[in-house]
Every structure is written in structure tokens, then in C-alpha cells.
Amino acid sequence: MDTQVADTLLGSLIDGRYRIRGRVARGGMATVYTATDERLERTVALKTIHATAGAPGRPGLAGFVDRFTDEAKTIARLTHPNVVAVYDxxxxxxxxxxxxxxxRGRTLREVLAERRRLNPDEALAITEQMLAAIAAAHRAGLVHRDIKPENVLVAEAPSGGPANLVDGVVKVTDFGLARAVEASTDHDNGGQLMATVAYVAPELVTDGRADARTDVYSAGIVLFEMLTGRVPYEGARPIDIAWQHVDRDVPAPSTLVPGLPRVLDDLVARATRRDPAARPADAAALLAEVQVARDGLGTANSHTAMLPSIADGPAVSQPTMVVSTVRPPDRPTWARLPEGGTPPRGRRRAAPSGGDGLPAQVAALRARLSGGDSGGRLAIAAVVVVLGLVAALGGWWFGVGRYTTAPELVSMSKVEAESQASQGGFTVRYAEPRHDDEVPRDGVLAQEPASAARILKGGTVTLTLSLGPDRFPMPDVVGKDFDLAEADLDNVQLKVVKGPTRYDDGLPEGMVVATRPEAGEEVKPGQEITVFLSKGRAPITVPNLVGKSLNEARGIIGQLGLVLVEPTYKESDKPRDEVLGQSPADGSGVEKGAQVRLEVSEGPPQVTVPRVVDLPCQQAKQTLESQGFQVSVQFNPNAVARFQNPGENTQVPPGSQVTIGCF
Structure with missing residues (x-):
């Protein structure tokens, strides 16, 4: 029978209304459960504060509950699509x-653990919605004080169904919790720093002061981590990390991830200035800068156009200015700036022109050609010929001469591909690897440009390597409500199938008691997982049968509607047929017809009665007593033993009585 030690709150009813269904997460200050609001019949999240964060009986914490209640009322007044709503x-x-x-979704921490870092579009899309939520709090006079990936939830898109991170809905949680706990601990430790050191603003470290710009700094660190896959500072102790925020400037993300646009470096630098006065005033101001930066990120396309002909000479091809033609992705409506809030994008400055609209250089050349100076005409004709040759050679070089064909590297190992590319004079760069069931780990799955495609001599070939088959440990969902377990398994792309329900003494009805495969076994995306749910405690309680005789135990088992399996006998000093052990154990819950197995004593080991006939009666008695028998002498104790009972060589239990007749 599968058993699971459950959380003491699982299955309990809080305030006669909220039924605890499963545990979602446990943090430093609180534990989050999923629960059913039995009054409104909806699923909610219930967060309980740890006793260590604010036990009312500890000195200096008498006002904790009142402070926490005031913070909860403030948070409940925040109505915004990007803020996790507080109901009660x-x-x-x-x-x-x-x-x-x-x-229903994942924390940003879980997303980063899976992806390591995000591309700029995804990072800015999440930052926009995160800042929209924090800006709503700032307008209400509330400072979060603990912005970090664990407090940012990436939920499903409003339209429902699977979506990428750009389309996902972001919600921020834990507004005011840090301040409520910190206010209650000031008496204990003289002002404990309640913040995560990887994201803490310098002013919180030096003097404990926090305002809207403190949240701006933390949001900048979160953006840095999304772009680079790491936090800016590390250290052996939390205090060492905290003081690095005070003493050092946050590095530019592009120093860790080459190729990131300069606008992202500037954005992170603005948000993480050590001097609060140098940062955006609040989250709304930073949001405006993020939206402008996101609008400025687009794919630039270039094309060429022919200038007008000059007199009767050959047409001259000149490249036009690069113009962005890609419209940035739409943002959710709640994260957009008001109309006119985004500065107009830069326009191409018009080139100086002559009176007829031609560029000034072309107009000047036309004026000289129309003049009467024949020498000048010959010189200009020579220049035109030379320019034509240069243009032709340049056109050949830029169009054909500097290119070669890309090598075939797909299906090679990483070492083989690097060697082959090096022989051709190419540089190798790697894209994000991905799993593949056919190509072994570190084999080349794809290349850009493709084999035989045109590539600059000495150019760069981008390779995508295989991570091998996608295998990962089966998550442990035993003890969770089925809906929560199904969501956890769906998040890692596993298919859920319900197996037969079974009785369980430790878990309430509807909770997961076992899975197949079991937790920790290797599984792959798309694999079918059978989930077994509890029917609650079984209706029949197994009684204690140890110490009873086999016949008595058989009668009790029959009366309960249970089935006795053929008992197993075992040597024991207990009387024969006395019950020594049972399965299931007494107190276990079983259903009607369940099998009961008993372990029964076969009695003490037998001993052999020796021959004492024809021995003097006293000698015969001493012989039997020396071997542990009880002796009964009949007739004349001073005569010779003429008979014995039991007879010689009889097997009897130790300590049995032997009668001898002497005459």
C-alpha cells in the first residue's frame, strides 16, 4: 500500500471556508497553498506566514498581526491586471x-531556470508588465521592497492556451509583505534588512531607506538577469553581495552577452544608478523608458535605388539610407503609454538638394557638363570611365568575389565541425542548443548559413548543437490535489491519465497517492503518466489479532467480511496456533474482501524423552529432571523403574511431565 506523509494543513478547512488542497511553494517568510473557496466554489491561493517571521508571542512582535492586516487592506485596493489580487x-x-x-503558470525564476536567459523582446515584454504593476502600487503610495523573479508570475495569455513569453500575462505578487514583516522585527534586531541581497538597492543597505526608486533599482537587476542569465554580483556571504551594490556599478549586459543592443545597456544603467536621484523617479517613469527602448528595437532592412540619370551618361547606382521597416510587437493594452506618450521615431534627414530637387553634388556635376569647357568635359569623361571601372570591380567584389560556399557540418560532432570550419577559415558561433532523439549530444543539428549557401570568406557559421534525448526526472506530485498535480505535469509536457482510485489512510479523497512511473524515474516530454487518486480512508478497520488463537482470529476476520489467507507457521516459544503477526497491521483501513495474512506459532521445539526403564527409581528421576522434564513417581520410589509415560524416544514439548512406575 502506498503511503505519503502529508502536510498537516493539507485537507484542513480554514475559517470554515477554505479547504486546503495542495502545497504550491515554501519560501523564507511564507508557504503558499492551493485551496478551494467552498462558499464561492473557486480555486484560490492561500499564503500563511511562518511562525519564525512573526510569531505573536515573541518580544517586540505584538503588533505584527495589525500591521499585516493594514498591509493586506492596502494591497486589496490595488486593482490592476498585472497585480495578483487579494480576496481575503x-x-x-x-x-x-x-x-x-x-x-496558473510559473514564476519568472522557474522560467529562467529552464531557459537561463531570455531574448531582448521577451525580457522587455515581461519588464513592461512587471513595471505596470509596480507603477500601480507606487501611485497608491505602496513600495514593494522585494522585487525578484520569485515574486513575478508568468501566467497564460488572456486568450488562453499555450503562448510564448511575449504574449504571456505577467503578474506581480507579495506587495507589502516585506514591509509588514520588517516593521514587526525592528524591535528585535534594530532594523533587519528584509530584501533579497541579489536585488537590493544600495540605500537599503546603507541606511534602510526605501522609496519608489528602490523598486526601480530591483527591477533593473531583474532585467539584467533576464538578459544575461545571472545576477551582477556574487559572494560567499549575503552581506558581501549586499555591499557590492553600494561599492560597484552594475556592469553592462553586453559585456556578458556580446551583441546585445546598446539601448539595453543604457536602460539597465539608468535603472541601477547607485545614486537614487539619478534613477527614474518611479516605476511609471522607467516603464516609459522601457517602452521607448522596445519601440526602438526592430529589424533593419536595406535596399538600393537608382539616382536620376546625368545627361546622357550611364546610370550610377548608389545605396540609399537604411530604414527600419519592422513594426515592434504589440504590447498588452494595460502596458501601453497614453497616446502621444511615446516620443516620435527618428526620421531620415533630407539631403541638401539643388533647385530641381537633385542632390547638390549631382546638380553641380550637371552644371559643369552643360558648360562650354571642352577640356573640362574630357576630364569629366575620364573620371566617369574610371568611376565606372571602380564601380564594376567593386560590384564584382561585393556581389561575388568576397563570397564562398558554406561547408557541410550537419550531423558532425562538435569537434569535427570545429575542425572542418577552421580548415576553411570560418569562425564558429553557437546558437541555443536543443534536444533531439536521433542526434547524440554535441552533434550538429543545424547550421546557418546552410551548406553550399553563400558566405563571406572567413565568415561566421552558427551551429545548433544537440542536447541528446530530452530526459528528466519525474516530478513528485504525491500528496497534491489532482488539478495542481495535472498542472505541474502539464508544465513539463507530460500527458496525464487517471488510474484506478484506491483507499489511503493518510491522504484525503481526490489527492494523488501514487504515480506510474514513480517520482525520480526518467521520463521524456509527451510521455503518458498514470496518476492514482485517493478514495480516502477505507471503510473497515483491521483489528489487533496478535496473541489470539488461530480459530478465534479466523472467526473475527470472517465477521468483518475479510478473507484469511493460509497462515504461515513459525517456531516460537508461544503455544501452538497463537497469532504472532498480521498484515495489514491493526488500525489499517481496508475494504470488504481484502486479504489478511497471519503468522502463527507452531509451538516450542520438541525434545526426545530418554529411556529410564530398568534404572533405579531415583537415578531415573534425576536423568529426566536434568533434561528439563517434570517427573511423577508412582508406587515405590526406592525400587526399580519398570515403565514410563511418555515412552522412550517420544517427541514432546520442553518441560513436559514424564510419569515413571517403580516397584
Whole structure:
């Protein structure tokens, strides 16, 4: 029988309304559960504060519950699509809790753990919505103080269904929680720093001061991490990391990820200035800068156009200015600036022109050609011929001469591909690797440009390597509500199938008692997972049968509607047929018809009665007593033993009585 040690709150009813279904996550200050609001019949998230964060009985924390309640009321007034809504608050077992909107999705921390870093479009799309939520809090006079990927949820898009990160809905949670806990701990430690050191603003480290610009700094660090896959500072101790924010400037993301646009470096630098006065004033100001930066990121296309003919001479081809033709991705409506809030994009400055609209240089050349100076005409004709030759050679070089064909590198190993590319004088760059069931790890899955395509001599070939078959450990969902377990398995692309329900003494009805494959076994995306749900405790409780005789135990088992399997006998000093052990154990829950196995004593080991006939009666008695028998002497104890019972060589239990007749 599968068993699971469950959280003490699982299955319990809070305030007669919220039924705890499963545990979602446990953090430093609180634990989050999924629960059912039995009054409104909806799924909610219920966050309980740890006793260590604010136990009311500790010195200096008497006002914790009141402060927490005030913060909850402030948060509940925030109405914004990017803020996790707060529905209710209360206390349970002396500790406060919040009832919040249940967001089906993942934290930004989980996304970064899977992806390591995001591309600029995704990072800016998430930052926009994150800042929209923080800006709403700033307008309400609330400072978050603990912006980090763990407090940013990436949910499904409003349209539902699968979506990429650019389309996903971002929600920020834990507004005011850090401030409520920090206000209650000031008496204990003289002002404990309640913030995550990887994202903490310098002013919080030096003097504990926090305002809207503190959240701006933390948001800038989160953007840095999304772009680079790491936080700017690391250290052996949290205090070492915290003071690096005070003493050092955050490095430009492009120093860690070459090729990132300069506008992203500038954006991170503006948000993470060590001097708060040098940062954007609040999240709304930073949001405006992020939107402008995102509008400025587009794919530039270039093309050529023919200038007008000069007199009767040959046409001269000149490249036109590069013009961006790609419209940036649309943003969610709640994250857009008001009309006119985005500065107009730069326009191409018109070239100086002559009176007829031609560029000034062309107009001057036309004027000389129309003059009467024959020498000048010959000189100009020579120049035109030379320019034509240069143009032809240049055209050949830029169009054909500097190119060669890309080598065939697909299906090679990484070492072979690098060697082949090096022989051709090419540089190798790697794209994000991906899993493949056919190509082994570090084999080349794809290349850009493709084999035999045109490539600059000495150019760069971008290779995509295989990570091998996609295998990962089966998540542990035992003890969770089915809906939550299904969401967890769906997030890692596993297919869920319900197996037969079974009784379980430790888990309430509807919770997962077992899976096949079991937790920790290797699985692959798309694999079918069978989930077994609990029917609750079984209706029949197995009684204690140990110490009873086999016949008595058989009668009790029959009365309960259970089935006794052929008992197993075992040597014991207990009397024969006494029950020594049972399965299931007493107190277990079973259903009617369940099998019960008993371990029964076969009695003490047998000993052999020796021959004492024809021995003097006293000698016969001493012989039997020395071997542990009880002796009964009949007739004349001073005569000779003429008979014995049991007889010689009889097998009897140790300590049995032997009668001898002496005459």
C-alpha cells in the first residue's frame, strides 16, 4: 500500500471556508497553498506566514498581526491586471494568512531556470508588465521592497492556451509583505534588512531607506538577469553581495552577452544608478523608458535605388539610407503609454538638394557638363570611365568575389565541425542548443548559413548543437490535489491519465497517492503518466489479532467480511496456533474482501524423552529432571523403574511431565 506523509494543513478547512488542497511553494517568510473557496466554489491561493517571521508571542512582535492586516487592506485596493489580487485575510493557529488570486503558470525564476536567459523582446515584454504593476502600487503610495523573479508570475495569455513569453500575462505578487514583516522585527534586531541581497538597492543597505526608486533599482537587476542569465554580483556571504551594490556599478549586459543592443545597456544603467536621484523617479517613469527602448528595437532592412540619370551618361547606382521597416510587437493594452506618450521615431534627414530637387553634388556635376569647357568635359569623361571601372570591380567584389560556399557540418560532432570550419577559415558561433532523439549530444543539428549557401570568406557559421534525448526526472506530485498535480505535469509536457482510485489512510479523497512511473524515474516530454487518486480512508478497520488463537482470529476476520489467507507457521516459544503477526497491521483501513495474512506459532521445539526403564527409581528421576522434564513417581520410589509415560524416544514439548512406575 502506498503511503505519503502529508502536510498537516493539507485537507484542513480554514475559517470554515477554505479547504486546503495542495502545497504550491515554501519560501523564507511564507508557504503558499492551493485551496478551494467552498462558499464561492473557486480555486484560490492561500499564503500563511511562518511562525519564525512573526510569531505573536515573541518580544517586540505584538503588533505584527495589525500591521499585516493594514498591509493586506492596502494591497486589496490595488486593482490592476498585472497585480495578483487579494480576496481575503484572517488568522489561523495564531498566524495571519492571505487569500489571493490563483495564477496558473510559473514564476519568472522557474522560467529562467529552464531557459537561463531570455531574448531582448521577451525580457522587455515581461519588464513592461512587471513595471505596470509596480507603477500601480507606487501611485497608491505602496513600495514593494522585494522585487525578484520569485515574486513575478508568468501566467497564460488572456486568450488562453499555450503562448510564448511575449504574449504571456505577467503578474506581480507579495506587495507589502516585506514591509509588514520588517516593521514587526525592528524591535528585535534594530532594523533587519528584509530584501533579497541579489536585488537590493544600495540605500537599503546603507541606511534602510526605501522609496519608489528602490523598486526601480530591483527591477533593473531583474532585467539584467533576464538578459544575461545571472545576477551582477556574487559572494560567499549575503552581506558581501549586499555591499557590492553600494561599492560597484552594475556592469553592462553586453559585456556578458556580446551583441546585445546598446539601448539595453543604457536602460539597465539608468535603472541601477547607485545614486537614487539619478534613477527614474518611479516605476511609471522607467516603464516609459522601457517602452521607448522596445519601440526602438526592430529589424533593419536595406535596399538600393537608382539616382536620376546625368545627361546622357550611364546610370550610377548608389545605396540609399537604411530604414527600419519592422513594426515592434504589440504590447498588452494595460502596458501601453497614453497616446502621444511615446516620443516620435527618428526620421531620415533630407539631403541638401539643388533647385530641381537633385542632390547638390549631382546638380553641380550637371552644371559643369552643360558648360562650354571642352577640356573640362574630357576630364569629366575620364573620371566617369574610371568611376565606372571602380564601380564594376567593386560590384564584382561585393556581389561575388568576397563570397564562398558554406561547408557541410550537419550531423558532425562538435569537434569535427570545429575542425572542418577552421580548415576553411570560418569562425564558429553557437546558437541555443536543443534536444533531439536521433542526434547524440554535441552533434550538429543545424547550421546557418546552410551548406553550399553563400558566405563571406572567413565568415561566421552558427551551429545548433544537440542536447541528446530530452530526459528528466519525474516530478513528485504525491500528496497534491489532482488539478495542481495535472498542472505541474502539464508544465513539463507530460500527458496525464487517471488510474484506478484506491483507499489511503493518510491522504484525503481526490489527492494523488501514487504515480506510474514513480517520482525520480526518467521520463521524456509527451510521455503518458498514470496518476492514482485517493478514495480516502477505507471503510473497515483491521483489528489487533496478535496473541489470539488461530480459530478465534479466523472467526473475527470472517465477521468483518475479510478473507484469511493460509497462515504461515513459525517456531516460537508461544503455544501452538497463537497469532504472532498480521498484515495489514491493526488500525489499517481496508475494504470488504481484502486479504489478511497471519503468522502463527507452531509451538516450542520438541525434545526426545530418554529411556529410564530398568534404572533405579531415583537415578531415573534425576536423568529426566536434568533434561528439563517434570517427573511423577508412582508406587515405590526406592525400587526399580519398570515403565514410563511418555515412552522412550517420544517427541514432546520442553518441560513436559514424564510419569515413571517403580516397584
Amino acid at each position: 485575510q484572517g488568522t489561523h493557529a495564531g498566524m495571519p494568512y492571505l487569500v489571493m488570486e490563483y495564477v
